[in-house]
Amino acid sequence: MENKVEKLEEDGRRKFLRLFGAAIGGGGMAIAANSLLPEAAATETPAKAAIPAIPGYDWSQHHWAFGVDATKCIGCLRCVEACKVENNVAKDPNHFRTWVERYVTLEGEEKARIDSQQDPVNIAAAGAEGKYRFANRYKDAKVEKAFFVPKLCNHCTHPACVQVCPTGATYKTDDGVVVIDHTYCIGCQYCVQACPYGARFFNEEKRVTDKCTWCYHRITKGLNPACVEVCPVSARVFGDRNDKQSPISIFLRNNRVTVLKPESGNAPNVFYVGIDKEVG
């Protein structure tokens, strides 16, 4: 099913690329001028030119956003496992569309100790490939403060990854999702470097870059992203900001939220509640 959506997206994309290619010709100088404007990456997206033919879906009618309530997250990592299955992500602990970080401050220490799924101790605790656990490594310590922070692509309003992509293979859709056309990406990994959040990785099997799409194949059918679906404590919230009664609109209305690394200028669209100053 996912493939079909990808295919539809891709058809629209192709049409755009033809238009774009014709329009651009050999205008090298425009490129230099344009790269000076970070906003240009977000404003000039293929979305304007081609709407993908997803049955019953009009991307100009939606404005997706994501919320994370870190005070609720229990670090069970069901979201991570569900995402790996849903999106066919490599099962190893070095490729993630979403992951969870643990911040633990011990008594008498000022800085939090941080770990995540790639930590050897947690890998050992998980036991099997495709399974993820936080090792109970602080059981004998005096913990002063501890919390979990789910992470994923922020689907930034000014995405640095889109700005640097030389081909336009990665782009921001009209409904606010940053996606990658796997049939057009050359696998240069410039976008991997540019993302300040470590959200992107190289998919060795397809030899292109990969990242969270908010389960685009699901949300365009009215479903929740897989991670939101499986979270047992509703730490992850998703919805359409155009709909004032959607979970995300309510979340944003009722909470004072923050975003990660606001100084990057990326203007993320994943909004956090209950994170500490060292989370970035």
Add this chain to the structure above:
Amino acid sequence: MEALYHVAPFTGYIYPNESVVPWTVLIVIYPYLTGLVAGAFTMSSLYQVFGMQRFKPVAHFAMLTSLCCMLIVPLPLLLHLGHAERALNPMITPHTTSAFAVFGYAAGFYVVLLLLENWFVFRPHIVQQAQQRKGLLGLFYRVLTLGSYDLSEKAMSYDRKWIFALAVVGIPGAHGLHGYVGFVFGSLKSREWWSSDLMPPIFLFSAIISGVSLLIVLYALSCKLRKVPIDLDCVKGMAYTLWGFMMFALMLEAVEFASLMYRGREGIEMILEYVKGPLVIPFWTVQLGICSLLPVLLLSFMIWQGTKGKTLIVGVVTCAMLVLVGVLMMRWNVVIGGQEISKTGKGLLTYHMPWVEQESGLTAAILLMAPFVLLAVAVRLFPPWEDGKAAH
């Protein structure tokens, strides 16, 4: 079987996806080669454009060197791409906000420029060979004449105008191409180690010193192989040039480093830890100590003492070889260094270069040798020597 990916060991906290280093040793080679192109071109322009007669012995040779390096420049990139067969996508649909979108056009333009310049420079030789030689080689030269056999004074003065004009265009071309490589890194705000306005000029000046050094070494070597005396005046001129540009290069790097430290933005603790730990050997000792300060001191000493003859040649060639290693280390410390400092600002990684696979030390070594294999063939087909003797 070759491993699909390598997990880099880390300390502190890094994002899980960072544990696979995206840009490998091949992306170290890419700016190094572009730098040699720009540097060698600068050397030849000093004669072609600025009329510095003392550089006449290496002017044409520099042009060939620049071309041979340039022909290899796209290879490290192609070998790095996940889908090399899609390499033309950025040219078909250049994404205007990307610092990398123009690379194909810029590089293509520059290759054409170098080919034209070389063609004009070597046209008399091509015509002469086309008329004398028989067989396959004769055919080769006849094709290269492009049908133009006119070597009259009028035609030659026309050629000279072209050579001059192309060299003039080539200066901003070569320097633009390389400054732009610096921009590819400097414009990334995600990495404090790269994000700097000074990156383009730093890349540019280190490029020039690497190109000048390469010519010093190759010129001395070629004279030895051809058993002709080395033009001392030329070597001395190149030594002065090297010294002068090294001052700029060192100054810029010092200023950049100082402002990075002084700004002390978030994550500076990690950068300091990196600078004081993993960088002790590759940066402080090799790049800065042995390959920058030592040659500068040695060159200064020789200039001050008015060293002559064989001692001068040995001294200058030694300095040049050190600088060549130093600039390679600089590329490494920028490209790999930037990726060894985590974007979290809370951890460090260690990139381990594999020795034998697509993106490995072996590939890098082959790519580094390739321009010189090309050059060895090129100097036989198009002898660039002013004394007229072909290389053996």
